[in-house]
Amino acid sequence: MIPISYNVRSLFVRKATTIATAFGIALVVFVLASSQMLSRGVQRTLGKSGSAINGFVMRKGADTEMSSAIETPKVNLILAAPGVRKDKSGKPMGVGEIVMVLALEKPGTAGQVSNVQLRGVPDDVLAFRKDVHIVEGRPAKPGTDEVIIGKRLRGQFIGLEVGHSFEVKKNRRATVVGVFESQGSSHESEIWCDIDLVRTAFGREGMVSSVSVTLESESKFEVFKAAMEHDKQLGLQALRESAYYEKQSEGTAKLVSFLGGAIVFFFSIGATIGAMITMYAAVSHRKREVGTLRALGFSRITILSSFLLEALLLALIGGGVGAAASLGMSFVHFSMMNMASWSEITFSFDPAPEILIRAVVIGGLMGVVGGLLPAIRASRTSAVEAMRE
Amino acid sequence: MNLASIAVKNTRRNLFRTVLTVVGVAVAMLAFLLLRTVLSSWTAGVEYSAKDRVATRHKVTFVMWLPKRYVDDVRAMDGVKAASWFNWFGGHIVGKEDQFFANIATDPKSFFDVYDEVALPADQKQHWLEDRRGAIVGSALARQFGWKVGDKVTLEGTIYPGLWEFNIDGVYTATRKSIDQSSFFFNWEYMNEGAPAPAKEQIGWIITKVPNPAQAAGLTKRIDQLFDVRDIQTLSMSERALNTSFLGMISTLLKAMEIVSVVILLIMMLILGNTIAMGVRERTHEYGVLRAIGFMPKHVSSFVLGEATCIGLFGGVAGVALAVPLINQGVGRFMEENFSGFFPYFRVATSDALIALGLSVVLALVAATIPAYQASKLHVVDALRRVG
Numbered sequence: 009m010i011p012i013s014y015n016v017r018s019l020f021v022r023k024a025t026t027i028a029t030a031f032g033i034a035l036v037v038f039v040l041a042s043s044q045m046l047s048r049g050v051q052r053t054l055g056k057s058g059s060a061i062n063g064f065v066m067r068k069g070a071d072t073e074m075s076s077a078i079e080t081p082k083v084n085l086i087l088a089a090p091g092v093r094k095d096k097s098g099k100p101m102g103v104g105e106i107v108m109v110l111a112l113e114k115p116g117t118a119g120q121v122s123n124v125q126l127r128g129v130p131d132d133v134l135a136f137r138k139d140v141h142i143v144e145g146r147p148a149k150p151g152t153d154e155v156i157i158g159k160r161l162r163g164q165f166i167g168l169e170v171g172h173s174f175e176v177k178k179n180r181r182a183t184v185v186g187v188f189e190s191q192g193s194s195h196e197s198e199i200w201c202d203i204d205l206v207r208t209a210f211g212r213e214g215m216v217s218s219v220s221v222t223l224e225s226e227s228k229f230e231v232f233k234a235a236m237e238h239d240k241q242l243g244l245q246a247l248r249e250s251a252y253y254e255k256q257s258e259g260t261a262k263l264v265s266f267l268g269g270a271i272v273f274f275f276s277i278g279a280t281i282g283a284m285i286t287m288y289a290a291v292s293h294r295k296r297e298v299g300t301l302r303a304l305g306f307s308r309i310t311i312l313s314s315f316l317l318e319a320l321l322l323a324l325i326g327g328g329v330g331a332a333a334s335l336g337m338s339f340v341h342f343s344m345m346n347m348a349s350w351s352e353i354t355f356s357f358d359p360a361p362e363i364l365i366r367a368v369v370i371g372g373l374m375g376v377v378g379g380l381l382p383a384i385r386a387s388r389t390s391a392v393e394a395m396r397e
Numbered sequence: 398m399n400l401a402s403i404a405v406k407n408t409r410r411n412l413f414r415t416v417l418t419v420v421g422v423a424v425a426m427l428a429f430l431l432l433r434t435v436l437s438s439w440t441a442g443v444e445y446s447a448k449d450r451v452a453t454r455h456k457v458t459f460v461m462w463l464p465k466r467y468v469d470d471v472r473a474m475d476g477v478k479a480a481s482w483f484n485w486f487g488g489h490i491v492g493k494e495d496q497f498f499a500n501i502a503t504d505p506k507s508f509f510d511v512y513d514e515v516a517l518p519a520d521q522k523q524h525w526l527e528d529r530r531g532a533i534v535g536s537a538l539a540r541q542f543g544w545k546v547g548d549k550v551t552l553e554g555t556i557y558p559g560l561w562e563f564n565i566d567g568v569y570t571a572t573r574k575s576i577d578q579s580s581f582f583f584n585w586e587y588m589n590e591g592a593p594a595p596a597k598e599q600i601g602w603i604i605t606k607v608p609n610p611a612q613a614a615g616l617t618k619r620i621d622q623l624f625d626v627r628d629i630q631t632l633s634m635s636e637r638a639l640n641t642s643f644l645g646m647i648s649t650l651l652k653a654m655e656i657v658s659v660v661i662l663l664i665m666m667l668i669l670g671n672t673i674a675m676g677v678r679e680r681t682h683e684y685g686v687l688r689a690i691g692f693m694p695k696h697v698s699s700f701v702l703g704e705a706t707c708i709g710l711f712g713g714v715a716g717v718a719l720a721v722p723l724i725n726q727g728v729g730r731f732m733e734e735n736f737s738g739f740f741p742y743f744r745v746a747t748s749d750a751l752i753a754l755g756l757s758v759v760l761a762l763v764a765a766t767i768p769a770y771q772a773s774k775l776h777v778v779d780a781l782r783r784v785g
Binding site for chain 1: 411413414417418420421424425427428456457458460461487553554555556558559593595628630632649650653657660661663664665667668670671672674675678679
């Protein structure tokens with residue numbers, strides 16, 4: 009076995025080349041890790057909005073809350089269904105909500121508007137959604153035009169600050185009285201207001217978009233679903249709330265992963281070629297050394313593995329740098345149009361150990377692939393010829 | 398022997414490395430051209446879009462509806478030649494939920510007044526006008542699903558609940574590239590009858606035709622002013638802007654592509670710079686000899702730069718030679734057939750090809766600057782003393 013320190017020193021001798029090659033690989037690992045972190049961030053942001061113990065009811069056939077509509081009388085029917093948990097006073101735990109989209113102006117853009125989701129919620133919503141906490145101001149008074157906003161919306165749009173107001177429709181303004189957080193879920197990119205405000209402002213009297221209920225246990229979902237979908241006249245469909253939000257994130261998450269994958273494909277060809285060039289140069293440069301090693305009795309396979317190890321080392325340096333840089337992305341938040349709701353949601357890059365490990369492994373793989381042919385050439389060096397040069 | 402021939406000869410010194418580098422540059426240029434072509438054909442699509450049409454939708458999003466009477470209000474305005482209305486149906490074929498296609502409700506009578514480039518055989522057109530459940534489909538879409546005139550198609554509504562059965566009355570083509578051939582248009586009346594109460598007499602957007610394109614901008618403003626005092630405000634825009642809004646994230650996507658196309662160039666420079674630096678290091682001794690026999694530093698650096706230019710040029714030419722047939726015959730055909738509404742002309746623009754060639758040379762020179770400078774600064778004695 010040739011000591012690893014030999015390879016490490018060899019990499020140091022050719023600093024510029026090592027840095028250039030490692031940087032190429034770092035770039036690939038960075039893009040790969042970042043795109044997967046973003047894809048995961050999208051899934052987590054939307055995934056956190058729903059819980060597996062909650063049932064979620066929409067009109068049959070609707071694929072988003074936006075396109076669903078349920079008449080109010082059906083809400084009580086849904087709440088009375090088997091499997092729905094009741095609170096101490098015997099009241100079923102569930103809420104009917106209505107969503108709409110508002111176009112609000114972004115600050116400092118001279119009139120450029122973007123869409124925000126507006127959710128009309130019943131009075132007892134904060135008792136139902138226990139992960140939602142007011143972090144500033146106070147809850148909105150029921151039956152008024154007061155609203156609370158998710159913390160990620162703060163300052164993103166004109167009027168979205170505590171004490172400020174914005175137009176819900178022509179000549180009807182709503183005032184922000186509080187800011188809430190909900191553990192990074194997509195609710196943090198929403199405005200919550202009284203359900204009747206949305207109904208009257210958008211002509212949706214007597215309607216809700218969806219009904220969420222808390223189940224007695226996760227396993228009660230099938231019972232609940234059967235009760236919802238048994239009567240075809242009702243025209244309802246039930247999902248687990250977590251499954252609904254997972255489906256909402258699918259398109260965006262897939263697109264991000266696909267784009268990242270396509271970029272990584274082209275980048276990795278370049279980086280692998282870079283590694284190959286570097287390793288070929290290293291081999292031809294050290295031909296005499298290799299000849300000496302052969303003469304000393306090191307076997308071909310030892311020399312092959314030594315050069316492969318060197319290539320791997322080179323790639324891992326790059327991979328480590330790339331992965332470390334991608335960790336920096338976890339401080340970045342950015343708003344993106346969510347295709348399912350036609351409104352903006354703020355996502356963040358969500359690092360996970362398996363993403364970083366996978367990216368570094370792929371980086372290492374590029375080193376091995378790029379280093380294989382040069383290593384084979386090195387192992388074929390004839391001791392006599394090499395030392396004669 | 399002049400500089401050019403020395404540069405070319407030098408690239409053959411380590412032929413294998415040169416080939417690898419050229420491949421690296423070529424792949425980078427291929428990726429660069431692919432991205433540039435998406436970007437420039439997107440921009441070029443504006444040229445082909447109809448400029449004599451104005452689209453009007455709900456101020457917030459096309460997902461929210463306008464009252465149908467707005468169509469009559471628009472028709473009554475000065476300078477309006479024709480107007481028709483549309484609803485995004487959002488249906489899918491049961492069992493093929495993931496195969497997305499645009500299915501849109503419209504008024505067949507006024508449809509042809511605004512979309513005069515839609516070509517449909519007279520008998521099919523007549524049939525559609527009379528058939529309440531009738532639909533016409535674009536030729537690309539018909540090919541995709543294997544539909545023929547006379548077929549029955551059932552869609553499940555996501556916005557309008559239930560199963561809806563349609564008769565394919567016609568397969569349309571387009572005489573201009575301003576409408577795509579992968580849409581499914583059907584009779585609005587049929588949808589309106591079966592729609593739930595809040596969705597009745599509600600429309601998604603209005604397309605208005607003006608006698609000449611110069612009047613479009615003025616009308617856009619006047620329509621929004623007309624409805625500004627009403628209960629529901631509108632946002633009018635060019636037809637293309639409306640089409641773009643259907644592709645929710647397109648602007649984010651295009652921006653990402655722009656950034657990536659620049660990063661690709663950076664990778665190319667890394668590969669090239671590495672190769673040149675290696676060559677310089679290996680030939681240090683030789684440059685010492687050159688300097689000793691009277692060549693000036695500028696000669697040495699021009700040898701290095703000349704070699705870099707050659708490799709960059711080879712790579713650029715190879716990249717363009719790969720990209721042009723791949724994009725024009727492969728990817729481009731697919732895009733034009735399936736997304737002609739957005740990419741009416743998906744080809745490598747000559748200017749993009751020239752930019753790619755130019756960049757491969759210029760960036761090669763930039764990448765070689767440091768090695769060339771180092772080579773020119775060598776002291777004769779040091780260089781001669783150095784081994785290897």
